[in-house]
Amino acid sequence: MIAKSIEKMLSENQEHFLIPAEMVANVQENNFLDHALLVLTKVRYAKIPVLDNDYKFKGLLSLSMITETMLGLDELDVSKLHEIYVKDVMETDMPTIQDPYDIENVLHLLVDHPFLSVVSNDGSFTGIVTRRELMKSLNHIAHEFEKDYTVQAIETKEEK
Template sequence: MISKAINAMLKEQEQHFLIPGEMVASVNEDNALAHAFLVLTKVRYSKIPVLDKDSKFKGLLSMPMITDTMLGLEQLSLAPLDELCVKDVMETDVQTIENPYDAELVMHLLVDLPFIPVVASTGEFTGIVTRREFMKALNHISHNLDNEYDIQPKA
């Protein structure tokens, strides 16, 4: 369990954790892989959210998911980029969180994930919480804890 002082300070920083959905590069599940390939190449993210036409979260897509479809036994083929859609290769078993989210859960998830999709109870994609933004908050806490709390070692 997170200390009460640290949890309180994390709560104060919580609004900075979320990068709103409209600011996050994403693709539609029905987009051709060629389009998704271009988007991933341009934004240079490791993975991006996949949404449906109603902005509901469907999964994640990475460059390796796309390039795996291009690899044959003897040669590389670009044909699958036009033949397949994002939904044919995307990852659907994805850990998500709902806002408001539990800081302790977020901290545990971000140990292994670069970001966590935030999805409303209705399924709408609302944004991401990134490891980078969470680390900024921890940095703030580590520099300001003594200014806000009188913490003494136990005897």
Template sequence: MIAKSAADLINKQKEHFLISADQVANVFEKNHLDHAFLVLTKIGYSKIPVLDKDQHFKGLISLSMITESMLGLNGIDPSNLSQRQVCEVMQKDVPVITDNDSLEEVLHLLVDQPFLVVVDSENIFKGIITRRELMKAINYMVHELDKKYEVNLRENLS
């Protein structure tokens, strides 16, 4: 359980956690892999969300997933990228969160993920929370904690 004082200070930064959907590069599940390859290459991110035409979150696509689909018996063959769709190679088993998830749950998930996808109750993509944004809030908390709260150290006597 997160100490209330720490959670209060981190949550003061909560409005900065979410990078909204309109600011996050994404592709559609029916896009061809050559399009996803170009998007990923141009933006410089290793992984981006995949949506359907109604903005429902479907999964994540990465350069490595696309590259894996180009590997053949005789080396790399990019010729099939224009025939294959993103939905054929994307990662579908992705942890997602909602606005109702606790700070503790977000922190646990971000240990293993560089970012978390945020969806609403109907799985509409709302944006992402990055490890970087949460680390900025934690940085704020560790610098402000003893200014806002009286901190009492207890020694473990066991």
């Protein structure tokens, strides 16, 4: 359980954690991999959300998923990229969160994921919460905590 004072300070910045959907690069599940490769290369992200035609979240696509399809025995074969759909190689088994989200859950999930996709009740993609944005908030807390709270060490048995 997160200490109440830390949770309070994190909650004060919670609205800044969400990067809205319109600011997040994505591809559609029916795009071909050659298009997805261009998008990933242009935005310089390792992984991006995959949406359907109704902007419902479907999964994630990474550069490594695309390059895996290009691997041949002796060389890279890019000729298949315009024949394979994003939905054929995307990752579909990943955690998502709904807004409003539980900060403690987000902290646990961001240990293993650089960002979490935020979806509405109907599955619409509303944005992402990134490890970077949360770390900025934790950095703020680390520097400002004692301005708002008095910290007193508890004596341990060894110190008594």
